[in-house]
Amino acid sequence: KGDRPEVALAGRSNAGKSSFLNALGASRIAKVSQVPGKTRLLNFFDAGTKYRFVDMPGYGFSKRSGDEQAGWEGLIETYIRERANLVGLILLMDIRRDWTADEIQVRDFAESHGRRVALVLTKMDTLSKSEAQKRKQEIARQSHERDIFLVTERDRKTIADVEDFVFKNWVKSK
Numbered sequence: 001k002g003d004r005p006e007v008a009l010a011g012r013s014n015a016g017k018s019s020f021l022n023a024l025g026a027s028r029i030a031k032v033s034q035v036p037g038k039t040r041l042l043n044f045f046d047a048g049t050k051y052r053f054v055d056m057p058g059y060g061f062s063k064r065s066g067d068e069q070a071g072w073e074g075l076i077e078t079y080i081r082e083r084a085n086l087v088g089l090i091l092l093m094d095i096r097r098d099w100t101a102d103e104i105q106v107r108d109f110a111e112s113h114g115r116r117v118a119l120v121l122t123k124m125d126t127l128s129k130s131e132a133q134k135r136k137q138e139i140a141r142q143s144h145e146r147d148i149f150l151v152t153e154r155d156r157k158t159i160a161d162v163e164d165f166v167f168k169n170w171v172k173s174k
Contacts, residue, residue, distance in 0.1 A: 011092035013058030016122035088116040099142035118147040
């Protein structure tokens with residue numbers, strides 16, 4: 001039911017979308033799997049009574065059939081294109097990966113339909129602080145994105161920074 005603003009979570013399979021959701025909710029609300037492609041539908045998670053997050057199937061490598069993955073693409077495109085209360089899309093990306101044509105396609109598609117995009121770099125705890133900052137700068141240069149966040153499940157403040165940004169800039173302005 002489209003009764004409140006929604007923020008979609010997109011990213012490559014195994015980018016850390018479910019872990020990010022669990023960190024947001026401070027509990028295990030989403031199943032975290034070592035097998036890429038476990039999320040197969042749009043999953044809605046209320047963020048209190050004001051808005052909700054929507055976990056979408058990942059793109060890239062998945063242990064699912066090509067037909068099933070193609071079905072996800074249509075589901076995601078329709079949702080992004082037509083969902084009236086979708087206020088923005090958080091694109092999650094493993095900080096150790098480079099910005100690729102896949103991320104460009106997701107970002108450009110969302111923006112072409114009037115959706116705001118923020119980039120969240122996950123798994124920053126796999127690098128030193130200086131390496132993480134260096135990777136953030138590289139990805140900012142590659143992507144030309146300005147709303148970029150570094151997060152780790154272990155530091156609640158990094159997660160809270162993203163949630164504060166989303167609420168103040170996307171939800172509250174709706």
